[in-house]
Amino acid sequence: MLVGAFACAHTPQLIARPASEDRELVLRVHAAFARVRRRLAMLRPDAIAVVAGDHVEAFFLDAVPALAVYAGAEAAGAFGPYRYRFPVHEPLARAVVEQGIERGFDLLYTQGAPLDYAFFVPLHFTMPEPAVPILPLHVNVYLPPQPTPRRCHAWGQALGQILGARPERVVLMASGGMSHYPGTDRYASPDFDWDRRILDTLRDGRGAELAALTGEELDKAGNVELRTWITVLGAVGAAKAELYCYEPSWHHGNAVVEWAV
Amino acid sequence: MNEMHYRFPPAAAYPLNRCLYALKSDDAFRARFLADAKAAMAEHGLDADAQAALLAADRDALVARGAHPYLVFMADLRVRMARGTGTFEYF
Numbered sequence: 001m002l003v004g005a006f007a008c009a010h011t012p013q014l015i016a017r018p019a020s021e022d023r024e025l026v027l028r029v030h031a032a033f034a035r036v037r038r039r040l041a042m043l044r045p046d047a048i049a050v051v052a053g054d055h056v057e058a059f060f061l062d063a064v065p066a067l068a069v070y071a072g073a074e075a076a077g078a079f080g081p082y083r084y085r086f087p088v089h090e091p092l093a094r095a096v097v098e099q100g101i102e103r104g105f106d107l108l109y110t111q112g113a114p115l116d117y118a119f120f121v122p123l124h125f126t127m128p129e130p131a132v133p134i135l136p137l138h139v140n141v142y143l144p145p146q147p148t149p150r151r152c153h154a155w156g157q158a159l160g161q162i163l164g165a166r167p168e169r170v171v172l173m174a175s176g177g178m179s180h181y182p183g184t185d186r187y188a189s190p191d192f193d194w195d196r197r198i199l200d201t202l203r204d205g206r207g208a209e210l211a212a213l214t215g216e217e218l219d220k221a222g223n224v225e226l227r228t229w230i231t232v233l234g235a236v237g238a239a240k241a242e243l244y245c246y247e248p249s250w251h252h253g254n255a256v257v258e259w260a261v
Numbered sequence: 262m263n264e265m266h267y268r269f270p271p272a273a274a275y276p277l278n279r280c281l282y283a284l285k286s287d288d289a290f291r292a293r294f295l296a297d298a299k300a301a302m303a304e305h306g307l308d309a310d311a312q313a314a315l316l317a318a319d320r321d322a323l324v325a326r327g328a329h330p331y332l333v334f335m336a337d338l339r340v341r342m343a344r345g346t347g348t349f350e351y352f
Contacts, residue, residue: 016342017350030352056332060282061270078288080342081351114286125352142331144269183320183330184266219265 002163004043005236005261006036007174007229008122009254010052015121016080025247025254032245032256033125039258041128046168047089048127048134049096049159050119051228052175053141058113065108066147067155069097070136072111079117086115086123089133092168096135099162105155108138118175126173139231141176141224146215152227153211156234163235174232176225178246178253186222187251194221195246195253202241202257207233222253229257236261267330274327280305280315281323281332285339295343 013021014029040048057077059065071093076085097109119136137159140146147155163170178198179190201209210230218224236259244256270278280302283290294301302312314322323333341347 012338015352017352018347023350026352055335056282056329057286061275061278080339080349142267142329144265144267181266181330183324183332183334185321186266187334216265219267222266224267 001166001169002160002172002235002261003045003169004039004171005173005232005239005259006171007177007232007255007257008033008036008126009177009252009256010118010121010175011180011252011254012079012117012121013249013252014254015082015124020250022249025249029245029247029254029256030125033122035244036126036256036258037128040126040171043171044169045132045171047092047132048123048171048173049092049137049163050123050134050173050175051137051139051231052116052118053225053228054116054138055118056142057116058110058138059140061143064140064143065138066140066151067105068108068110068138069093069100070111070113070115070138071097071109075115075119075134075136077115077117077120079120082120082124084115084120084124087133089135089168092135092166092170095166096137096159096162100155100158103158105158122173122175137231139227141227146224146227148215149213149218149227149230150211152230153208153234156231158234159231160235160237172232172235174228176228177223178226178255179222180252181222190248190251190253191221192248192253194223195248195255198226199241199243199246199255203243205238205240207236207241208238232259270329271327276306277311277323277326277328278332280307281328281336284336285332291339291343294340
């Protein structure tokens with residue numbers, strides 16, 4: 001069953017802070033992560049299914065899946081000085097692959113691809129004690145052509161049904177967003193107004209409207225990663241979002257959100 | 262202004278993107294790059310112009326040659342982290 005749903009920023013400056021970043025802002029985002037961690041302890045999940053956009057780490061141009069499921073025994077990766085490894089909830093992973101394909105989603109699965117920091121950063125700050133297994137769910141956000149928002153939403157709806165019928169207590173966590181333009185000449189000019197409009201929509205429980213966005217709109221708003229949120233929105237339906245924080249830095253709209261499910 | 266920030270990577274830029282990916286994600290390759298950048302770039306068959314753009318960390322020139330902007334961004338960050346030129350507070 002689905003017992004909780006969250007969305008968390010994962011920008012690397014939150015874990016490896018250079019001098020360019022406002023320390024107080026970073027700590028405020030950490031405080032929101034700590035709140036998620038406390039909520040996870042209360043929700044007692046058997047697994048955390050993380051929907052993240054791979055930063056061309058697990059999947060380079062040799063093979064670019066639109067949607068993928070990590071179905072190995074454990075998932076491991078590295079970022080800077082960090083080396084991380086998480087047990088994977090294998091029965092849940094297998095069920096998601098099998099039933100996802102049965103429902104018409106031509107999923108790629110992997111049992112060994114490296115785990116990107118998009119998965120690691122939120123888990124580093126929010127994993128409760130004792131730690132629980134994870135289920136990494138990939139959505140291609142950076143290598144065009146990406147899956148459409150409508151497809152991501154449909155996949156989230158299927159995920160919600162698959163997880164809802166399982167005996168395990170599962171939390172869904174979207175990793176990514178909001179507005180930022182890494183590597184482009186717009187890096188220092190995120191679209192915070194766009195973010196705030198989206199957050200208003202989510203607080204009203206109208207997240208399904210995001211399925212109608214186009215890939216061009218997401219790219220223009222610096223929100224290619226919002227596909228991970230839209231996937232989770234497919235699973236949470238009309239639940240209203242509670243905003244834990246929205247912290248706009250000089251290059252990034254850092255948001256942490258919970259949907260009561 | 263209809264240009265997308267993230268565009269389909271042209272096939273001709275595959276060696277350049279492969280080199281950026283290795284700088285980002287392959288610790289051993291990054292170490293070889295830091296020790297001898299030209300030799301490391303030659304492993305990926307980069308031409309002289311691409312080598313010059315990468316050595317200068319010239320984002321616009323790299324992107325104009327088909328490099329993926331995210332790979333340019335993170336390859337540069339990882340090289341700076343490895344060089345220890347910036348100070349980072351690790352949480």
